[in-house]
Amino acid sequence: MISGNTLYPVKNSKLILPVIVISQFCCTSLWFAGNGVINDLVHNFDLQEGALGHLTSAVQFGFIVGTLLFAILSIADRYSPSKVFLVSAVCGAVFNLGVIWEGNGLASLLVLRFLTGFFLAGIYPVGMKIAADYYEKGLGKSLGFLVGALVVGTAFPHLLKEMTATYPWKYVLLVTSSLALTGGILMVLLVPDGPFRKPSQQSKLSSCFTVFRRREFRSVAFGYFGHMWELYAFWAFVPIMLKTYSHQHPQVTFNIPLLSFLIIGIGGAACVLSGYVAEWVGTRSTAKIALYLSGTCCLMAPLLFGTENEVLFISFLIFWGMVVVADSPLLSTLVAQNSAAELKGTALTIVNSLGFLITILSIQSLAMLLQRTDSTAIYTLLAIGPMIGIWALENNNRIR
Template identity: 60%
Template sequence: MKLQKNSILVIIVLCQFLGTSLWFAGNGVMAHLIDSFSLNLAAVGHLTSAVQFGFISGTLVFALLTLADRYSPSKVFFVSACLGAAFNLGVIHSQNTFFTLFFFRFATGFFLAGIYPVGMKIAADYFKEGLGKSLGFLVGALVVGTALPHLLNSLMTDLPWRAVIIVTSVLSVTGGLFIYILVPDGPHRTPGKKPDFSAWFRVFKDRDFRSAAFGYFGHMWELYAFWAFVPLMIAGYFDTQGLAAGNISILSFIIIGLGGVSCAVGGILSGKLGTKRTAFVALFSSCCCCLLYPLFFSQTSGALFIAFLIFWGLVVIADSPLFSTLVAHNAPGEIKGTALTIVNCIGFSITIVSIQTVTWLLPLVNPAYLYMILALGPIAGLYALRFRETFSVSG
């Protein structure tokens, strides 16, 4: 059965959404994990970092072995979705300790390396033109998938918290099956012949590639730390103001999940305004949110504070597919999948540093000023984009 390209895109987007629901499955039930396994508050940062560290390790292995270029990306996606789901299920074991939970989240992150960047590789193999728009929808699916466990945790209050973990694992396997059955190798795929260990150095020789990659690295310093600590931002604000926070899981889902809409909108706008320009505006806007956080944290209006976090959630992710587009367009065709994986590997390494930095500062810094440190990444990313003014990719 041969599907039209638009149908292929819908399937890839859906499967990316289903597979990446594994990412924050632990965060969605973090309060239950802390209670059930007698963990301390620092576990929020450590278990989130475990997924990131696993993802980094996975991308390192995938990139060194050039798996997404040597083998069918759809098969790599399917196997990774199934193995990621299996390790995700390990969290529900009643005899878990912090160390076993860390391992299971690490292993889940390892196989997410075969879902997220490989999904982008599949899209790049189908959509040489209009890649920015396609990746906008694809990363939007990642965002909603990332936020989904918060929604499930809120909706499944009458069920044991382990049901959230089981559901996300089932969704991941389903996504892998759909990709394997319905999405063959794309027409623009250039298969790699053997492991290319020089790819790590070769891709960064191109100045345009370096500029796009460094902009992405600055964006990543902020992104996952913001996502990881959104529930604490909400709880901290309402505790400080002496107000009732309401349903933090629902609010977290809205703040993170609406970013999926901004990814799609950003991808569409990039076709008119240019990919680099659109990414610059989004990164600048999220940088402003980091710096203005103390102002909104001091407001007595809970609605205004939540509206501010929603806006931050929209702009903090809008540039992600645009940077991936710039990276893909400026990478050699035969190692495009590896180049995307390399950039993801370095970017997610940066997220561990930012998450652990915020975790370390939690008891030391006034919560009104804590998250201003996230502005360091966007500032560096803006400099990288501004420094390289000549390149631009439309669509």
């Protein structure tokens, strides 16, 4: 079980998951590091207000290209996943740190965020691959902790911005890059290749298409795609939602960075909870419940913007922040369980790649609508995703 590719492997298998979770949290803090300091970037580099959508999409696009390349080359299946994780963490940290260069403009910032996203392709899906190599049973619960770490890591730059309010904004980039380096080192030193790993011997372009031959896999993949249409658009626009509510209700003043962290970060607890619930209710059933609830939130959003009760509004966003991501580890579990063992890494990576392509479409759609209207009805557009996800999961009773 213990391979020779690590220097100080964790001998107690119970500590493997905590190490993976901590590493995932540290490295995924790179994801929204630009969003956490977006106002400072706009001010310091003379960007337009629409830069939020462009910079967020640049990360997503980089992730898409990265995951596509990783999948085509079967990187996570051919090489030690922990080493892939380390190299990706180091590169991601370097390009994230490049944002602090004073000579940046919109073009260079977009390139830097693109490259950060590219190397996140060797972190998020590879982290799930590592967990899948260790936990054949109870994978849903394990991925619940892992995706929970992603959620908290994604939200962390917002909290970090609040904590470092009296310091230069560059501290957010310095801290997140340092965390990424730490996470990569922990993974390669303490987590050897798992006992259920079946390495692939060669790169096959056809592998990306082979995984879609199984009808069960196609169903869960489309369930994941529907989920992704909503998820990252919601996360990206949480600060905008809070700002919009404050403008509509001038008597209300929000601490936007802190609330953004709370609303997004609470999803981490929901991921862990959904993993436990799935053991009783079933993985597919629990994922469908989360999709129904998040879809309902999309449709109700315009009504909640109209309430004068800010506590009710924040409570609604917190609930939405939970259900919007609660199905994520469950859908990833279904992807892993409905693909061949030797293609598990490729399957997780290609589904992530296509899923994040969909996030660009939803983020850019909302960004364009936001420039043309101040109506909060635009958020109902996100309901398309949960509807597709529910349809895909309902359409195949053979999903295991």
